[in-house]
Amino acid sequence: MKSHFDVVVAGFGPSGAVAAGLLGSLGINALCVDQSRTVYDKPRAIAVDHEIMRVFQGMGVVDRIAEHVAVFPPSEYYGVDGQLIKRIDTVPKPYPLGYTPTMVFTQPPVEAALREHAGSYDCVEISLGTELVSFREEPDGVVNVDLRDDGGVARRVTCAYLIGCDGASSTVRTQLGIEYEDLEFDEPWLVVDVRVNEQGIEKLPKVAIQYCEPSRPCTYIVGPGGHRRWEIMLLDGEDPREMQQDQQVWKLLGRWLTPDDGALWRAASYRFHALVAKEWRRGRVFIAGDAAHQQPPFIGQGMCQGVRDVVNLVWKFDAVLRGSANASLLDTYQTERSAHVRQLTTRIKDLGRLICERNPIAARERDARLLREAGGVIRTVTRQEIVPGLVDGLLSASAHAANGTLFPQPRVVHGDAHALLDTVVGDGWRIITLGNEPASSHVREVVQRLGAQLVRLETDGDPHHAVADGVRPAVVELDGVLTGWFDRYRCAGAIVRPDHYVYGVAENATALERELAQLEATLHG
Numbered sequence: 001m002k003s004h005f006d007v008v009v010a011g012f013g014p015s016g017a018v019a020a021g022l023l024g025s026l027g028i029n030a031l032c033v034d035q036s037r038t039v040y041d042k043p044r045a046i047a048v049d050h051e052i053m054r055v056f057q058g059m060g061v062v063d064r065i066a067e068h069v070a071v072f073p074p075s076e077y078y079g080v081d082g083q084l085i086k087r088i089d090t091v092p093k094p095y096p097l098g099y100t101p102t103m104v105f106t107q108p109p110v111e112a113a114l115r116e117h118a119g120s121y122d123c124v125e126i127s128l129g130t131e132l133v134s135f136r137e138e139p140d141g142v143v144n145v146d147l148r149d150d151g152g153v154a155r156r157v158t159c160a161y162l163i164g165c166d167g168a169s170s171t172v173r174t175q176l177g178i179e180y181e182d183l184e185f186d187e188p189w190l191v192v193d194v195r196v197n198e199q200g201i202e203k204l205p206k207v208a209i210q211y212c213e214p215s216r217p218c219t220y221i222v223g224p225g226g227h228r229r230w231e232i233m234l235l236d237g238e239d240p241r242e243m244q245q246d247q248q249v250w251k252l253l254g255r256w257l258t259p260d261d262g263a264l265w266r267a268a269s270y271r272f273h274a275l276v277a278k279e280w281r282r283g284r285v286f287i288a289g290d291a292a293h294q295q296p297p298f299i300g301q302g303m304c305q306g307v308r309d310v311v312n313l314v315w316k317f318d319a320v321l322r323g324s325a326n327a328s329l330l331d332t333y334q335t336e337r338s339a340h341v342r343q344l345t346t347r348i349k350d351l352g353r354l355i356c357e358r359n360p361i362a363a364r365e366r367d368a369r370l371l372r373e374a375g376g377v378i379r380t381v382t383r384q385e386i387v388p389g390l391v392d393g394l395l396s397a398s399a400h401a402a403n404g405t406l407f408p409q410p411r412v413v414h415g416d417a418h419a420l421l422d423t424v425v426g427d428g429w430r431i432i433t434l435g436n437e438p439a440s441s442h443v444r445e446v447v448q449r450l451g452a453q454l455v456r457l458e459t460d461g462d463p464h465h466a467v468a469d470g471v472r473p474a475v476v477e478l479d480g481v482l483t484g485w486f487d488r489y490r491c492a493g494a495i496v497r498p499d500h501y502v503y504g505v506a507e508n509a510t511a512l513e514r515e516l517a518q519l520e521a522t523l524h525g
Contacts, residue, residue, distance in 0.1 A: 002125065004158045005031045006321055008145050010132045010172055011165035012036075014045065014107075015289030015306035017114035019163055021059050022314040024121025028321060031157060032118065033130040033147060039115065042266040043107040043193050046221060046229055047072060047300025049387070050097040052307050054409060054500060057098075057420065058427045064113045065105070070224040072102040072300070074380070075208040079367035080360060085212065086370055087380045088299070094479035098409040098420040102300070102383050104223045130155075132171055135162055137283045161317060162285045165310065170291030178279045178287065183342070185274035185296055185349045187356055188234040190243050192253065193265040196226045200261025204228060210298075210355050214363045217356050219298070226262065231297065233356060240269030272296040274349045276342055280334035286313060292337070295345040296352040299383055305344070309337050315428075315498035324451065325523040329394065336393035343388045351386075389501065394522065396504025396515055402489040403504055407432070407496040410481035421482075422500075424475060425453045430496040432457055433512070434486045440509055446516040459483050495519060 007023055009016050012034035023030040048069070056062050077086035090101040119126045129150040136144045143162050147155045164172025196204065204220075211218040219231040232252050234243055242248060244267040250259055275294045280287055289306030313333050319325035357363045371378075390404035407430075409421045429452035433439065439447075439454060447454045458476045477483065486492065491505035493512040503519060506512035 001155070002029070002031070002157070005029050005125075006159065007031075007161045007163065007317060008033070008143070008157065008159040009163050009165055010034075011167060011170075011289070011291070012115060012118075012126065012128070013165065013167065013289070013306075014111055014114060014303050015310050016163075016165035017111065017118050018055065018059070018307050019165060019288070019310035019314055020118035020124050020126070021061075021114060021121075022310065023317070024118060024124040025059065026314070026318045027123055028314075028318060029123045031125045031127060031159070033127045033132055035129065035131045035150070037128040037150075039108050039112045041108050043223075043227070043229075045107050045300075045303035046104055046223055046227075047304070048103050048105050049301070049304050049383070050095065050099040050101045050103075051387075051406060051500070052304050053099040053103065054097050054422065055307060055311055058422060059114075059117060061113050061117050064117075065110045068106045068109045068224060069103050070105070071100050072104050072383075073207045073222050075210060077210040077212055077355070079212050079370075080214065080363045081367075083367065083371075084378055085367050086210075086354075087378050088383055088386075089380045091382045091384055094410070094481050096384075096408045096481060096485075097406065098411065104221065104227075104300075106224050106227055107303075132166070134175065135172070135285065137285065141284065143284050160284065160321070163310070163313065164285070164287040164291045165289045165306070166291055168290040168294055170287060172285065173277065173287050173291045176279075176282045176285060176287075178277050178282065180275040180294075181278050183274035183276060183345055183349060185272065185352060187272045187296075187352070188238075188240060188269065189272050190230075190232045190234055190240070190249070190252070190267065190269050192230045192232065192249055192267045193223075194228050194230075194253070194257065194262045195265050196228045196257070196262035198226075200228075200257050201226060203261060204256060212355050212357065212363065212366075214358050214360045217358075219355070220256075221300075227265075228262075230256075234269065244269050272352070274345050276338065276345065280338055281330070286330075286333065288313060293341045293345065295341070296348050298348050298351045298355060299386055301344060301348065301387065305341055308340070311499050312337055319523070324449075326525060328525070329523060332393040336390050339391055339393075340388060343391070344386070347386050347388075394497070394503065396495070397518060398504060398515065400489070400491075400505055402491065402494065402502050405502050407494060407500050407502050408481045408485050409500075410477040410479055412475040412477045414475070418478060421475065421477075425455050427500070428452060428498050430455060431493065431512070431516070432482070432496060433493045434483075435459060435492070440513055443509070443513050443516055446513075446520055449520065450516075457482055457486075 007030045009032040020032040074089040079085040133146045209220045217233040221229040249267045273294045277292045288309035395403045493506040495503040504515045
């Protein structure tokens with residue numbers, strides 16, 4: 001067995017498995033450890049969005065998990081007297097990132113596929129049944145990591161970087177002494193998953209519903225196939241342990257189902273929290289996923305946030321380890337992810353407070369206010385309006401509305417077939433230019449040093465046609481998504497990071513040269 005790794009990942013849940021898979025795809029020597037030898041056989045996360053599906057696409061696992069993923073239907077919010085007060089849905093087609101913006105999934109088989117993918121790389125070692133006991137960063141920059149397997153055998157390894165993806169009770173965070181900041185949301189809920197049969201499916205709503213009822217707020221979610229979830233608020237005086245017993249669960253579900261309509265899969269009581277770590281990094285040790293943050297589940301972003309964490313971190317590890325960026329690039333991890341998590345958690349918390357109002361008078365005032373603000377006609381809010389972009393970190397100093405947004409992934413013509421953009425041009429650094437805007441020799445040199453792709457978007461024409469300068473392949477999109485994006489942001493070029501966020505944009509070739517020079521100086525500064 002190896003004794004030294006570039007990266008050690010503690011935890012092999014979704015975040016850890018994605019981290020290990022991404023590290024493997026980049027050829028980075030990594031070790032991933034987890035105390036459990038098996039995937040937890042019950043669902044916890046249930047929602048995934050188009051940004052994360054795009055990550056799974058880049059990893060090559062989308063087809064493998066497709067049967068376990070389904071479209072997330074609209075969410076309808078009903079008030080005190082059963083009236084519709086709010087509606088959340090997805091943006092219409094053509095979808096900006098190539099996938100339905102929000103989906104539901106069944107976690108155990110999807111997590112198993114992510115684990116299998118991570119283990120397919122020769123440069124990644126997976127050590128299950130293994131506990132991270134302790135770690136220590138030495139003055140020379142190496143992290144010593146002490147491990148022990150479930151047979152009691154000890155092992156010491158060293159690494160350049162350690163990531164704690166080891167959950168809400170994270171050993172890594174605890175040993176670092178990092179505290180959570182409480183964003184002031186703490187409510188007791190019962191989460192119930194049921195495998196519903198055909199008879200039961202016919203009884204149930206076809207859309208997701210938030211029952212904003214003061215007597216007992218409740219969420220109903222339509223999962224893939226016969227999977228249905230209820231999140232039910234517990235009332236004062238109810239014992240969480242007792243309420244998760246089968247007899248009590250079926251009493252709570254009696255509004256919708258009887259035991260003849262399906263089988264209980266899971267019933268677990270939780271306290272829904274809004275917590276964010278005060279630090280995400282201490283030297284060469286980082287935390288990600290639930291180790292770094294916890295949030296209420298009201299738009300299903302918990303797992304998505306953890307995947308965003310490791311995607312943000314892994315490409316930066318790669319750049320630093322290869323010498324294409326200064327180690328200070330890693331400082332942007334906390335800057336970017338902490339701000340994003342705080343902003344999104346605050347928005348989710350606001351939704352939660354709307355849902356969880358227990359005072360009947362205040363709830364009626366809430367209903368009247370929402371209906372008044374909607375002008376009597378409920379406006380559909382898209383879930384993507386709730387999820388923010390990046391506001392700080394590795395972004396162009398030239399302020400622009402496009403900076404920090406997710407760059408679209410349209411369908412493009414590729415040879416004789418249609419494909420999504422990333423499939424054609426890759427997912428590292430990309431510089432996308434619109435139409436005939438030329439690229440200077442200096443731009444090409446910087447692009448080469450970045451290991452980037454320089455791509456020309458044709459608004460029409462022959463996709464087989466090579467660009468005159470012989471450098472940039474041309475792509476022709478099918479649905480006008482990118483053309484509309486360039487028009488909306490009034491630019492002719494975009495610099496896109498490996499995690500698909502826009503670093504900066506340019507209105508012409510001169511501005512593009514300036515932006516790339518600034519980027520290179522920042523990476524090597």
